[in-house]
Amino acid sequence: MILGAAGLPSDGTAAAGADPMAIFASFRDPAGCVFTHDGRLYRIVTPAGMADLNSFLQSGAGRKWIESGRVVRTAMLAEDSSAGLLRVPEIRRLYDAIGGQAIVEHERIPFPSFPYEWAPEMLHAAGMLTLDLARDLLRDDVGLKDGTPYNVLFRGTEPVFIDLLSFERRDPADPTWVPYGQFVRTFLLPLLANLRFGLPLDQLLFTRRDGLEPEEVYRWASALQRISPGFLSLVSLPTWLASRHSQDDASIYRKKRLANPEKARFILETLINSTRRSLDRLRPKAGKTSVWSDYMESNNNYTSAHFAAKKGFVEEALATARCRNVLDVGCNTGFFSSLAARAGASVVAIDYDPVVVGEVWRQSRAEKLDILPLVVNLTRPTPGTGWLNREWSGFLDRARGRFDMVFMLAVIHHMLVTERVPLRDIIQLASELTTDALVVEFIAPDDSMFRRLTRGRDELHKDLTPALFEETCRPYFEIARTQHLENTSRWLYLLRRKPAK
Amino acid sequence: MKTKARTLCWTISALFLLSFATERPAAAYADPGTGAMLWQLLAAAAVGAMFYLRKVTGWFRKKKDPEK
Structure with missing residues (x-):
């Protein structure tokens, strides 16, 4: 239990x-x-x-x-x-x-x-x-x-x-919307800080269970921002009003009752509608860019033939393994997540870039695809947090054994080079995440994208070959299919998990 | 028209509230929810006044716009 x-x-x-x-x-x-x-x-x-x-x-x-x-x-x-x-x-x-x-x-x-x-x-x-x-x-x-x-x-x-x-x-005569303050702290102010100061939501919300205080955002804002419409009612006025209010006066929290319930409901409706307009003004814009957002179009090493081959390999893997729950690690624009969702799988797509995750969410929602995109970095996964670190479980605790197929397409070299995680540890983690299939794109050190990451430290990865990769996988996985993308240093693998010892 | 009226109301109330636009240093044990609550009380009072105003204007509007 x-x-x-x-x-x-x-x-x-x-x-x-x-x-x-x-x-x-x-x-x-x-x-x-x-x-x-x-x-x-x-x-x-x-x-x-x-x-x-x-x-x-x-x-x-x-x-x-x-x-x-x-x-x-x-x-x-x-x-x-x-x-x-x-x-x-x-x-x-x-x-x-x-x-x-x-x-x-x-x-x-x-x-x-x-x-x-x-x-x-x-x-x-x-x-x-x-x-x-x-x-x-x-x-x-x-x-x-x-x-x-x-x-x-x-x-x-x-x-x-x-x-x-x-x-x-609800008491029909009560005109107070109790959750207002908390709604402002946990939805509106984090979105405002994200939009205006570029502060990442994961960092704002991970460390603050109850969101941001108006006073905190007020300190970050410039004098001009403080009197701008976006800040005035959410940040500045609450800060000014609170600083003038006697701290021992709890009368503002006393339950209020109006003689006319229709008026109370009108006040509540107006407040909720105006909060809705404030939220709408903070709606994140589509088409934002980040270093990763145009990766699929311009920033990779594929010709269209290579890309078609990779797509074909993943489609065939999906058809062969017939998996129902897919985890796409480093999903980028979610192209392969969409393939899996269209093949009938329920997909969790993770990437550490909030911009691409936002775009995947938008696209998948518009196309009604069963994809849950999340801002998670597999090399620094969300830890358990809250009281005793046990109120909200960490990503790995939720993900282990939850998927029957995991995609690691053009992502392992980032974990190896940028994060310096040993290959064996990556494969072992993959074997804990999936109960059945793992689809991997292996990129050898002479690939130009790989070399861009090593920044001259080629010595560190000189022994990394497809043969070493396969040998590392064998204790955990059977190699079901493999395909070399012609004229590249990239190999695709469909691996099937061996029964746990 | 409605937007203009709203902007005007907004500007007048903002100017009024700006008259005490200074922050005083907060001490320990300050209740962080106070500001939002006070702001809601002020807004509720303003909206409460609008409630009666709307009843009056509602009679005129009804004929023009059956949805309202």
Whole structure:
């Protein structure tokens, strides 16, 4: 049994060993917690949580959102199934410890990812989803308790709201939108800092669970920026207002009630709409460039014949191995991810360049391809983080054994040369990621792209030959097919995993 | 027309708020959410006033634009 944190379906090694007391539960939410059992995802809900959850499940908007899959599909467990689960001592203990009233089952999102692994486009889409949900629910007097990107995961390119305990019955006379401050901190200000200062989202969000404070962004802004429309309402005014406010005066948090509920709803609707406009102004632009964004068009060593041969090899590998879950390492513009998705696979495509990841997300979404692009560098993968480093699992913990095919196309030489990871370690990691196939493009040291990376340190890689590469692979993989791209120093391999010893 | 009115409202309120546009040093234990909350309260008060205004203008608009 694995317990996820903060309402997230964690797939991580947050799972403790034999000691059930060490199991890592979603401690932030007083209304319930998440666990997995036999590969299925459940949530224990307390009586207070149940009242709020029912207000959502029974609302017209709630039903519509669950049916469309934009809120994670959820079903209340029948009494006998829930009694069956409660016969498992660990689940029983947890249920009693938090005072559970019921258990619900959630659809599993195939690959959990976290905001610091998303391209700006994806954070933007998750924000739009949150605001649209808040606006739709308002009409049924259901509110959101919080407004953080950790309430959202991606199913392929589509954001899905997953925290079913974020909903509450709303007091119709209350004109305050409680999640506003958190929404600004975790969606708007990181996007603003990314857009205006070029600060990478992964770095901003990885180190700050609750996003950026207006005061922090204010310090980074120039005098002119501080009075520009983009900064004024999100950054400068909150900073000025807060610095004049007595710190002991908690009256601003006192619940407010208006005599006219229609007016309260109007205020909330207007605030949510204006937040939506602020978010829309921060929409990342298409067609950005980076050192990697035009790699496929101009910056590589292929003639069109070579490229066609490489495409043919990958297509044949996909047809032979018939894999369902593909990881594309160093996906660049996602060309080969698209091939896999079109062949019917569900793809996770990783690259460390947020610009190309953003473009892959845009393209895949437009073409409705089942691709989840993430900003991840396999040589410095996202570590586990949060409380005890166990709240949000690291990339490798989520990825090991999760895929039946891994692509490493024109990427191994970067890991070897730039990152100085030994070949054997790279192949070993690949054998842990895939349960079956590995498609590799091996590039020999005399290739011009390889030489560009070595910057004169040719001595380091002089022994690297296709023969050495094959010998390194053999303890882990059978070589199923190989093809030399004519007149180049590049070889393609389809490797099949040997059974683990 | 609507955009122009919005820009005008925006400019007037911005100028008003700029009148206290200085940052004072924050001490430890400052509540980071205060600014956003205060801003929301101000915005809510302004929108609340708009609510009644909209009712009045709504009578005129209804005939022109049946969607609103």
